[in-house]
Amino acid sequence: MKLKDYAETWIAERPGLRPRTVDLYRWLLKKHIVPYLGNAAVAKISTAMVRQWRADLLGNGVSVSMAAKAYRLLRAVLMTAADDQVIPRNPCRIRGAGDEHAQERPVLTVAQVFELADRVGRRPIGNVRKVKNGAYRLRFQRHGEMRTHPEVFATRGEADRALWKMGMDGRGDCTHDRRFRALVLLATFASLRWGEVSALRRADVDLDARTVRVRVAFVERSSGGLVLGPPKSRAGRRTVGIPQAIVPALREHMETYVKDEPGALMFPGAKGGPLRRSGFNTRTRWVDVVTEMGLSGLHFHDLRHTGNMLAAESGVGLKDLMARMGHDNVRAAMIYQHAVRGADHVITDAIDKHIGGRDDEGDDGTAGVLVPTA
Numbered sequence: 001m002k003l004k005d006y007a008e009t010w011i012a013e014r015p016g017l018r019p020r021t022v023d024l025y026r027w028l029l030k031k032h033i034v035p036y037l038g039n040a041a042v043a044k045i046s047t048a049m050v051r052q053w054r055a056d057l058l059g060n061g062v063s064v065s066m067a068a069k070a071y072r073l074l075r076a077v078l079m080t081a082a083d084d085q086v087i088p089r090n091p092c093r094i095r096g097a098g099d100e101h102a103q104e105r106p107v108l109t110v111a112q113v114f115e116l117a118d119r120v121g122r123r124p125i126g127n128v129r130k131v132k133n134g135a136y137r138l139r140f141q142r143h144g145e146m147r148t149h150p151e152v153f154a155t156r157g158e159a160d161r162a163l164w165k166m167g168m169d170g171r172g173d174c175t176h177d178r179r180f181r182a183l184v185l186l187a188t189f190a191s192l193r194w195g196e197v198s199a200l201r202r203a204d205v206d207l208d209a210r211t212v213r214v215r216v217a218f219v220e221r222s223s224g225g226l227v228l229g230p231p232k233s234r235a236g237r238r239t240v241g242i243p244q245a246i247v248p249a250l251r252e253h254m255e256t257y258v259k260d261e262p263g264a265l266m267f268p269g270a271k272g273g274p275l276r277r278s279g280f281n282t283r284t285r286w287v288d289v290v291t292e293m294g295l296s297g298l299h300f301h302d303l304r305h306t307g308n309m310l311a312a313e314s315g316v317g318l319k320d321l322m323a324r325m326g327h328d329n330v331r332a333a334m335i336y337q338h339a340v341r342g343a344d345h346v347i348t349d350a351i352d353k354h355i356g357g358r359d360d361e362g363d364d365g366t367a368g369v370l371v372p373t374a
Helices: 003-012 019-037 047-059 064-083 110-119 156-168 178-189 194-198 244-257 277-284 286-292 301-312 318-325 332-341 343-356
Strands: 104-106 122-124 126-130 136-142 145-148 174-176 211-214 217-220 226-229 238-241 370-372
Touching: 003 019, 003 064, 019 047, 019 064, 047 064, 104 301, 110 178, 110 286, 110 301, 122 156, 126 156, 136 156, 156 286, 178 194, 178 244, 178 277, 178 301, 194 217, 238 318, 238 343, 244 343, 277 286, 301 318, 301 343, 318 343
Parallel strands: none
Antiparallel strands: 104 370, 122 174, 126 136, 136 145, 211 238, 217 226
């Protein structure tokens, strides 16, 4: 049997896998395993072939982390083949090939978080039009008056980027859509994952108690569909404190953008449905914004990482800290225990001090340095 067929059967015979795990396995199989080894007979795969496959992955620019994920999948598939006596032993015998080394991710300063939250909603006022020779010209508004840019651009993309940059640097007027400001602040200072924050409902946010309740999360399948299910980890169901400093932003957001129904989405998409990450990136021009801020390559998940680092500086015990983060290696009971002891209030108050102490120089202690992600 060919490896690609055996691996597909292997995945299908594991009904206990989470949908996100199934999607990851199928993607790894299609992207990094089948193109190299898919047509090889399982019984013919040797350690030398596995070594060459891994070397080819790394040589073609695949990261060490992604190669490790693909290697672990291949090893698991072939381990089953060995157990079923399809092969005499597992040929995946490369020491350390399945180990992932966490990439250092940026930690924003508090000042940078607030700047990012303000920038993601800015929109230049203007338009791009195609002219007779196939080039593009843009019009922009400045001080309330529409003007034509003197330059002609070869592509619509170039003209569009020029218009956006003019709005960012003050050469053109902008509108300010604040619907994403609260999302950035809450995801950061409550350490929420994308799937968690995008699945929040009005009833999950209690501004009087200053808490947000994480019950479910959206998962985007490889097929493009969205699935509402449990959070990423068992400890993901949790109640997290909200720093007082961002309550006004959340209150403004809920009054302006959230329907007055308990089940209304806190951060709906353009048509009222769930907000997809791709839609968020497009509407906020995330890549352009973070590049303009000198934070090229910043991921949305780095906001949670920043919040985790700020929380860690509160000095609370590891178990209480991990419970706030929703990490899988903390028993569910710890969520309730730390809430009773008030540890989450200590964390939240510590984050409030960071926010309240921000200044124009962006001096926020250890924030702003590169540290490994958990």
